[in-house]
Amino acid sequence: MADGVPVAEETVDSSATAAGLTESLYKPTGMRVERRALIEVLTNDVYYRLDSATATPDSNDHAGLVGMRIDVRYPSRFRYIRQSADGKLKVTYFEV
Numbered sequence: 001m002a003d004g005v006p007v008a009e010e011t012v013d014s015s016a017t018a019a020g021l022t023e024s025l026y027k028p029t030g031m032r033v034e035r036r037a038l039i040e041v042l043t044n045d046v047y048y049r050l051d052s053a054t055a056t057p058d059s060n061d062h063a064g065l066v067g068m069r070i071d072v073r074y075p076s077r078f079r080y081i082r083q084s085a086d087g088k089l090k091v092t093y094f095e096v
Contacts, residue, residue, distance in 0.1 A: 004036060004094035012089050014046045014082040018056040025093050026075035035093040037075040041068050044087025048080040057081050064089075 008025045027034045046064040047057040053076050064070060064080065066087075072078045080089065 004096045006092050007035065007095050008093040010091050011042070012091060014044065014080055014087045014089060016082060016086075018079050018081040020053060020079050021075045021091060023076065025091075033096070034074055034076055036096050037072040037078065038092045038094065039064075039070040039072060039078070040090045041066050041070075042088040042090050044085045045083040046080045046087065046089065047083055048078065050074075050077055052079060053077055055079055059083075 010022055010025060012019065012021065021037060026037060041064045043066060045066060047059060047061045048064050048070070049055050049057045049061050050072065057079055063083070
């Protein structure tokens with residue numbers, strides 16, 4: 001579970017195109033450090049990576065299963081893509 005005070009949240013879609021999280025939520029203008037993110041896979045499994053802001057995850061990467069929570073220290077490096085069907089992820093951002 002992420003530490004800190006929750007300050008923002010969003011629900012994002014997973015699809016056949018790799019995506020990242022919303023920069024204005026994890027690093028608002030003027031902030032020098034990123035907020036921590038807690039991500040819950042709401043519907044349909046995803047593949048994800050934690051090491052690149054541009055890579056496309058695939059079946060060789062981490063599997064995020066429905067109901068799973070992922071604690072992410074550097075949201076700018078989190079990328080996700082659906083496994084077999086479009087879905088949703090819930091993201092809460094925390095001041096650290």
